[in-house]
Amino acid sequence: MSDLEKLKIVIQYEFLKHFRRKRLYIVLGIALLVEALVLILIPVLMEQGYPDDALSMAALLTAGPGLAVIGAVFFAGDAVAGEFEGKTGFLLFINPVKRVVLWVGKYLAGFLATTILVVFSYIIISIALLAIYQQVPVELLKSFGLCMLYAASVLSVTFLFSAVSKGSMGATVMTLLFIFVVCGILESVLMATGKPYWFILSTGGDSITAVLTDMSKMFESLGIDPSRFGSMLENYKPMDVSLAAVGMVIYLVVGFAGSLWFSNRRQLA
Amino acid sequence: MGDSIIIENLTKYYNDFLALDDLSLRVPEGENIGLLGPNGAGKSTTLKIMCALIRASSGKVFIDGFDILEEPEKALSRIGAIIETPEFYSYLTPIDNLSYFGKLRGMSGNNLMKKIDEVIALVKLEKWSKVKIEKFSRGMKQRLALAQCLLHDPPILILDEPGLGLDPKGLVEFREIISDAGRSKTVFFASHQLNEVDLICDKVAIINNGKLLIYESIDVLKQKYQSLEIAYLKLTGGSVE
Numbered sequence: 001m002s003d004l005e006k007l008k009i010v011i012q013y014e015f016l017k018h019f020r021r022k023r024l025y026i027v028l029g030i031a032l033l034v035e036a037l038v039l040i041l042i043p044v045l046m047e048q049g050y051p052d053d054a055l056s057m058a059a060l061l062t063a064g065p066g067l068a069v070i071g072a073v074f075f076a077g078d079a080v081a082g083e084f085e086g087k088t089g090f091l092l093f094i095n096p097v098k099r100v101v102l103w104v105g106k107y108l109a110g111f112l113a114t115t116i117l118v119v120f121s122y123i124i125i126s127i128a129l130l131a132i133y134q135q136v137p138v139e140l141l142k143s144f145g146l147c148m149l150y151a152a153s154v155l156s157v158t159f160l161f162s163a164v165s166k167g168s169m170g171a172t173v174m175t176l177l178f179i180f181v182v183c184g185i186l187e188s189v190l191m192a193t194g195k196p197y198w199f200i201l202s203t204g205g206d207s208i209t210a211v212l213t214d215m216s217k218m219f220e221s222l223g224i225d226p227s228r229f230g231s232m233l234e235n236y237k238p239m240d241v242s243l244a245a246v247g248m249v250i251y252l253v254v255g256f257a258g259s260l261w262f263s264n265r266r267q268l269a
Numbered sequence: 270m271g272d273s274i275i276i277e278n279l280t281k282y283y284n285d286f287l288a289l290d291d292l293s294l295r296v297p298e299g300e301n302i303g304l305l306g307p308n309g310a311g312k313s314t315t316l317k318i319m320c321a322l323i324r325a326s327s328g329k330v331f332i333d334g335f336d337i338l339e340e341p342e343k344a345l346s347r348i349g350a351i352i353e354t355p356e357f358y359s360y361l362t363p364i365d366n367l368s369y370f371g372k373l374r375g376m377s378g379n380n381l382m383k384k385i386d387e388v389i390a391l392v393k394l395e396k397w398s399k400v401k402i403e404k405f406s407r408g409m410k411q412r413l414a415l416a417q418c419l420l421h422d423p424p425i426l427i428l429d430e431p432g433l434g435l436d437p438k439g440l441v442e443f444r445e446i447i448s449d450a451g452r453s454k455t456v457f458f459a460s461h462q463l464n465e466v467d468l469i470c471d472k473v474a475i476i477n478n479g480k481l482l483i484y485e486s487i488d489v490l491k492q493k494y495q496s497l498e499i500a501y502l503k504l505t506g507g508s509v510e
Binding site: 001006009010013016017020021086087088089090091092093094095096097098267268269 | 283314317320321322323324341342343345346348350352353354355356357358360361365366368369370372373374375401414417
C-alpha cells in the first residue's frame with residue numbers, strides 16, 4: 001500500500017471527524033449570520049443605502065479573513081496536540097503509517113473543511129451582489145484566491161502551534177493571540193508609520209478585501225469623507241497585494257515545515 | 270521457529286531519570302509472555318518503545334525481524350496493540366474507527382466489513398457498533414481496543430494492562446479471547462493482575478527499576494517459590510506474609 005493511498009484514507013477520515021462535529025455547522029451558521037447582518041444593517045444605518053459600486057459592497061460582505069482564522073483554529077488547533085493530549089495517538093500511531101503522512105493528511109482535511117466555509121461565504125456574496133447589482137465582479141475571484149491562500153497560511157501557523165503545544169486549547173489561544181493581537185498591532189503600527197508591512201500575516205487577510213477596493217474608495221462609496229480620519233490616514237499607503245501574497249506563502253511554507261519537524265520529534269510518553 | 274520479539278540492551282532516559290536499564294529479552298514465536306513489575310518498573314516504557322510511540326535512548330527492538338526504529342512500518346504491520354487506556358475518536362462510531370484503522374493497515378471492502386463485524390461480535394459490542402464513542406464507558410472502550418487489536422489478525426499482540434476498566438464478567442471474557450488468540454499468536458502482556466498472567470501466559474519477565482530480574486516459565490517459578498505471587502513479591506522486594 002503506497003503512502004499516497006494511506007494519505008487519501010487519512011484525509012477521508014480526518015474530514016469525516018470534522019463533518020461529524022458540530023463545529024463545521026456552527027461556523028457555517030456564523031458565516032450566514034455575518035453576511036445577513038451586513039445586508040440588513042447597511043440600508044438601515046446608512047442614509048444612501050447600499051454602496052454605489054458592487055466592489056465596495058463585496059468588500060463589506062467579505063467575511064473570508066475571519067472565517068479562515070476561525071476555520072483554521074477549529075479544524076487544526078487540536079490536529080497534532082489532540083492526538084497526544086486525548087491519547088488517541090495510542091491507537092493512531094501504532095498503525096503502519098509514516099507520521100508525516102498523518103500530519104499532511106490532517107492538514108489537507110483541515111484545509112478542505114476551511115475551504116467549505118470560504119466557498120459557502122463567497123457563494124452568499126455572489127448571490128447578494130447578483131440580487132443588488134445584477135453583476136458579480138471578476139475581482140471577487142481574485143479575492144477568493146487570496147482568501148484560500150490566507151486560509152492555507154493560517155492553517156499552517158495553527159498547525160505549528162498545535163505541534164509545539166501540550167494541549168489543543170493552548171494551540172487555539174496562541175493562534176488567536178498571534179493573529180489578532182501580535183500581527184494586528186504590528187500591522188497597525190507599521191501601516192500608520194508608513195513602513196513596509198506586507199510580511200505580517202494579518203496583512204494577507206487584509207489583502208482579501210484590498211483586492212476589491214481600497215480604504216478611501218470604500219469610505220467614499222458609503223458617503224463618508226475620508227478627511228474625517230485626519231492624520232490617521234496621512235502615512236497610509238495602499239498595500240501591495242502581490243507582496244502580501246508572498247508573505248502568506250512564506251507563512252504557509254515555514255509554518256507547515258516547522259509543524260512537521262516538531263510533530264515528528266514528539267513522543268507519546 | 271524464531272523469535273517474534275527481540276529486545277537488545279534497551280535503555281531509556283526521561284531527562285535524568287533512568288526508566289529502562291540495559292533490558293534484553295527474547296520472545297519466541299507463539300509464546301505468551303507476561304511482563305510484570307511494580308508501578309514505574311518500566312513495563313509501559315518497554316511496550317511504548319516496541320510500538321514506536323517513544324524512542325529508546327539506546328538499544329534495539331526487533332519485531333518479527335524488523336528493527337522498530339529502522340523499519341517501523343514493517344514492524345508495526347506485524348503487531349496489534351493496546352497501550353494504556355487508549356481513546357478512540359469520540360465523534361465517530363466503533364465501525365468508523367475500526368474502518369479507519371483497518372484501511373490504514375491495507376484492509377478494504379467486504380473483507381474489512383466482515384472482520385469488523387466479527388471482532389465487534391467477539392467483544393460483545395454489536396448493539397453499540399453505530400453509536401458515537403463519546404457515549405462509551407471506560408470498559409466499553411477497552412473492549413473496543415481489544416477489537417481493534419485483533420482486527421487485522423496480527424501474529425503478535427502487545428498488551429498493556431488490557432483488563433483495566435473491565436467488570437469481572439468482562440475480565441473473564443477478555444481472558445478467554447486472549448487465551449484463544451494466544452494459541453496461534455505471540456502475546457506480550459504487561460499486567461499487575463498476577464492471576465490473569467498465570468492463566469494466559471507460559472513465561473513471565475519480571476522487571477524493576479528498568480532492570481530484568483528474572484525471565485522464567487511460570488511452572489518453574491511456582492516450583493521454586495510456591496506461587497507466582499510469592500515469586501513476584503520476593504523478587505521485587507515486596508513483603509511476603
